[in-house]
Amino acid sequence: MKDLINYTLHLADDALILGHRDSEWCGHGPVLEQDIAITNISLDLIGQARNFYQYAAQLINETVNDPKKIATEDTLAYLRDNRDFKNCLLVEQPNGDWAKTILRQFFFSTFQYYLYGQLQNGNDEQIAAIAEKSLTEVTYHVRWSSEWVIRLGDGTEESCHRMRNAIDELWMYTGELFSVAGYESKVVTQRIPVDMALIRAEWEKKVEEIFNEATLTAPIGVFMQTGGKEGNHTEHLGYILADLQFMQRAYPKSEW
Amino acid sequence: MITNKIDKRTIYSYLEEVKDPEVPVLNVIDMGIIRDVMLHEDQLEIIITPTYSGCPAMDVIAMNIRIMLSTLGFKKIKITQSLSPAWTTDWMSEQGKRKLKEYGIAPPGPKPQVCNEKLFGPNEAIQCPHCDSWHTHRVSEFGSTPCKALYVCDDCKEPFDYFKCH
Numbered sequence: 434m435k436d437l438i439n440y441t442l443h444l445a446d447d448a449l450i451l452g453h454r455d456s457e458w459c460g461h462g463p464v465l466e467q468d469i470a471i472t473n474i475s476l477d478l479i480g481q482a483r484n485f486y487q488y489a490a491q492l493i494n495e496t497v498n499d500p501k502k503i504a505t506e507d508t509l510a511y512l513r514d515n516r517d518f519k520n521c522l523l524v525e526q527p528n529g530d531w532a533k534t535i536l537r538q539f540f541f542s543t544f545q546y547y548l549y550g551q552l553q554n555g556n557d558e559q560i561a562a563i564a565e566k567s568l569t570e571v572t573y574h575v576r577w578s579s580e581w582v583i584r585l586g587d588g589t590e591e592s593c594h595r596m597r598n599a600i601d602e603l604w605m606y607t608g609e610l611f612s613v614a615g616y617e618s619k620v621v622t623q624r625i626p627v628d629m630a631l632i633r634a635e636w637e638k639k640v641e642e643i644f645n646e647a648t649l650t651a652p653i654g655v656f657m658q659t660g661g662k663e664g665n666h667t668e669h670l671g672y673i674l675a676d677l678q679f680m681q682r683a684y685p686k687s688e689w
Numbered sequence: 690m691i692t693n694k695i696d697k698r699t700i701y702s703y704l705e706e707v708k709d710p711e712v713p714v715l716n717v718i719d720m721g722i723i724r725d726v727m728l729h730e731d732q733l734e735i736i737i738t739p740t741y742s743g744c745p746a747m748d749v750i751a752m753n754i755r756i757m758l759s760t761l762g763f764k765k766i767k768i769t770q771s772l773s774p775a776w777t778t779d780w781m782s783e784q785g786k787r788k789l790k791e792y793g794i795a796p797p798g799p800k801p802q803v804c805n806e807k808l809f810g811p812n813e814a815i816q817c818p819h820c821d822s823w824h825t826h827r828v829s830e831f832g833s834t835p836c837k838a839l840y841v842c843d844d845c846k847e848p849f850d851y852f853k854c855h
Contacts, residue, residue: 473832562775566742577830
């Protein structure tokens with residue numbers, strides 16, 4: 434049960450943290466339509482995170498007797514510490530310029546697309562339902578971000594240069610997407626069979642296809658940084674949480 | 690009110706009074722978000738399904754259903770969210786689609802369409818809700834609410850929202 438709770442929290446944290454990052458663009462997008470697009474994507478991700486947190490809270494509460502320790506979606510998002518968060522390092526990376534935000538979205542949404550495709554057929558009914566529900570939304574995110582990768586990569590000298598910089602900065606965090614954390618190994622072999630090797634192959638194929646169209650090349654032989662799924666984060670997560678959790682830390686149990 | 694004297698159809702007719710706060714011409718039945726109504730011994734259970742995971746209207750809709758039913762005298766109301774099968778625009782009623790068009794929002798077409806991750810596929814033809822021209826183009830796949838995309842008509846030049854297929 435503990436493993437399943439942690440795995441559900443990992444799925445929730447990935448969606449929440451990327452949703453929060455995307456929301457930082459609100460009012461700052463390069464043009465109005467794209468400001469709306471990135472914040473819409475943010476909303477989808479935060480909605481997906483809520484569904485996973487609600488399920489994690491339900492699982493936690495099944496094992497808790499002390500009413501003070503009852504979990505809710507809010508306590509899980511707002512009152513856990515840096516080391517408790519299980520999101521991948523990729524999603525906590527700063528927005529940088531538009532190219533970096535786009536590329537981070539493309540890498541993650543493509544991964545999410547293939548992962549949720551498998552989760553929706555898994556044996557855990559609630560995770561399958563959330564994955565099924567999210568998949569239609571993620572499909573839009575994949576299309577939108579792929580189009581932008583192509584537009585920038587195969588655009589002007591400047592946009593292509595920025596896209597290459599983004600690849601240099603983010604590629605080292607892509608390996609972690611396919612790594613299997615300690616709590617995850619039992620869950621994805623027994624309870625919800627997930628074929629990570631297949632997801633990785635599909636992801637690589639899609640990235641290659643879009644990069645080819647975008648006149649970009651994927652680096653080879655790069656050291657892959659991992660740790661986020663196990664709670665070892667880059668310095669950036671602390672700053673995100675300081676912002677995200679401020680209200681509940683400063684005014685405990687305040688309601689909107 | 691004693692729930693066992695009420696039939697489902699009556700509840701559904703009450704629910705027609707609950708509107709979508711973002712698209713006030715549509716009620717929750719038109720939207721296709723009411724999956725079931727269950728009359729338990731002393732409790733009325735309404736099963737709803739969200740349109741989009743993060744749609745802020747869903748919390749308001751659930752609250753409005755609760756308020757509406759309690760003003761009618763129902764004491765115990767349970768609203769259950771069901772995610773699977775996932776909501777699709779195919780569940781929107783024909784009447785709902787007509788109301789949308791009259792309101793100035795292009796209604797979703799029937800599935801299957803181009804809701805896949807592939808690029809450079811054929812583009813969906815969307816009819817302008819103002820002048821009925823098919824000569825339109827997409828400005829952005831994301832609009833003022835999660836369920837809409839931005840379009841513009843190349844004939845009457847009016848911008849419009851399209852309730853995107855899902």
